[in-house]
Amino acid sequence: MLTLLDDPISGNGYKIRLLLAFLDTPYEYRTVSVLKSETRTPEFLAISRNGKIPVLILEDGTVLPESNAILHYLAAGSSWLPSDRLHHAQVLHWMFWEQYSHEPNIATLRFWNHMPELDAAQKAMIPGKHANGLAALKLMNDHLERHDWFVAGAPTIADIALFAYTHVAEEGDFKLADYPNVESWIARMQGLPGFVPMETEA
Amino acid sequence: MLTLLDDPISGNGYKIRLLLAFLDTPYEYRTVSVLKSETRTPEFLAISRNGKIPVLILEDGTVLPESNAILHYLAAGSSWLPSDRLHHAQVLHWMFWEQYSHEPNIATLRFWNHMPELDAAQKAMIPGKHANGLAALKLMNDHLERHDWFVAGAPTIADIALFAYTHVAEEGDFKLADYPNVESWIARMQGLPGFVPMETEA
Numbered sequence: 007m008l009t010l011l012d013d014p015i016s017g018n019g020y021k022i023r024l025l026l027a028f029l030d031t032p033y034e035y036r037t038v039s040v041l042k043s044e045t046r047t048p049e050f051l052a053i054s055r056n057g058k059i060p061v062l063i064l065e066d067g068t069v070l071p072e073s074n075a076i077l078h079y080l081a082a083g084s085s086w087l088p089s090d091r092l093h094h095a096q097v098l099h100w101m102f103w104e105q106y107s108h109e110p111n112i113a114t115l116r117f118w119n120h121m122p123e124l125d126a127a128q129k130a131m132i133p134g135k136h137a138n139g140l141a142a143l144k145l146m147n148d149h150l151e152r153h154d155w156f157v158a159g160a161p162t163i164a165d166i167a168l169f170a171y172t173h174v175a176e177e178g179d180f181k182l183a184d185y186p187n188v189e190s191w192i193a194r195m196q197g198l199p200g201f202v203p204m205e206t207e208a
Numbered sequence: 209m210l211t212l213l214d215d216p217i218s219g220n221g222y223k224i225r226l227l228l229a230f231l232d233t234p235y236e237y238r239t240v241s242v243l244k245s246e247t248r249t250p251e252f253l254a255i256s257r258n259g260k261i262p263v264l265i266l267e268d269g270t271v272l273p274e275s276n277a278i279l280h281y282l283a284a285g286s287s288w289l290p291s292d293r294l295h296h297a298q299v300l301h302w303m304f305w306e307q308y309s310h311e312p313n314i315a316t317l318r319f320w321n322h323m324p325e326l327d328a329a330q331k332a333m334i335p336g337k338h339a340n341g342l343a344a345l346k347l348m349n350d351h352l353e354r355h356d357w358f359v360a361g362a363p364t365i366a367d368i369a370l371f372a373y374t375h376v377a378e379e380g381d382f383k384l385a386d387y388p389n390v391e392s393w394i395a396r397m398q399g400l401p402g403f404v405p406m407e408t409e410a
Binding site (some may be wrong): 055056064068070071072073074075076078079082091092094095098099101102103105106107109110126127130133134141145148149207 | 239255257258266270272273274275276277280281284294295296297298300301303304305307308309311328329332333335336347350351
């Protein structure tokens with residue numbers, strides 16, 4: 007059976023939980039707390055040197071880190087990952103954009119709101135991350151003006167990757183009501199068969 | 209013919225130039241200067257809303273942004289992208305890691321060294337980015353202790369994605385001599401048939 011090392015608070019982990027629910031794939035779940043620094047223990051670093059969850063452990067013991075790479079592995083051969091060469095690259099375009107232009111802004115501000123205190127460097131980064139987060143939500147809203155889903159007219163792992171932190175963006179002080187196309191898309195995601203909610207408070 | 213919109217100073221653009229050279233694929237090259245803000249003009253934003261190079265324009269006019277998604281599109285069906293399900297996901301693991309844990313530290317510090325002045329928020333971010341960049345180089349060096357290439361014993365687009373900014377890391381004030389396995393891997397990359405150097409100074 008697959009094993010997922012994850013923290014219930016993590017949107018990156020929720021991506022995997024959500025896809026596994028859509029695929030109706032059973033798995034063992036092991037909690038590793040980020041706020042308690044359990045991702046930085048020698049035991050965890052021996053499993054995954056980068057010290058981050060989620061990590062998927064395959065049946066043969068192979069360790070696969072990076073949420074979007076795990077999504078790609080699990081979705082292979084399903085409708086969640088189009089096999090057409092261009093559509094496949096377009097799914098990855100949105101997933102790389104998510105990791106570079108969306109997650110470090112929208113997810114990080116949400117995470118920082120969960121922390122007891124920020125240092126001076128983090129405080130200096132808030133305005134830039136907020137501006138970049140607004141730009142990311144606007145770009146999504148513009149794309150969804152003409153599309154129900156991010157790629158090829160059907161839900162893919164690009165939607166899952168983007169959904170995870172977008173639907174809890176208000177926890178990072180973003181107002182989703184300003185992005186009506188994003189709100190409609192969130193509702194479409196939540197209406198898909200097999201959908202499971204994120205447990206937002208650990 | 210393929211068209212690449214790019215800035216010669218960009219390591220993300222160099223990833224594409226390097227793969228196209230390895231594949232011996234001809235393409236039209238159009239320079240868009242980042243330092244002159246040519247990626248933020250209405251004309252460029254009409255092509256790619258995210259305002260970043262590189263952008264690949266396919267023969268039919270389809271626009272594909274995000275360097276690592278472009279690599280994936282171009283490498284499909286070649287030895288640069290393994291078709292095995294796990295190897296494919298492992299290639300993507302390293303490419304997502306590059307965009308999240310490597311590029312924002314090592315590439316950004318190099319880019320900032322090219323800028324005439326930094327603002328207070330950027331200055332506050334330098335120590336954290338330097339520490340994260342050191343951790344990224346150490347993680348690569350540790351992996352390369354036991355592997356000649358990042359995935360499956362042969363060069364893939366994971367190596368290209370990581371090579372682009374690693375081999376010019378000294379321009380961001382990192383010392384590659386501290387990472388001998390990384391230096392050997394850089395030499396292996398430079399010895400591959402079809403290799404072309406980056407033009408590091410525009």
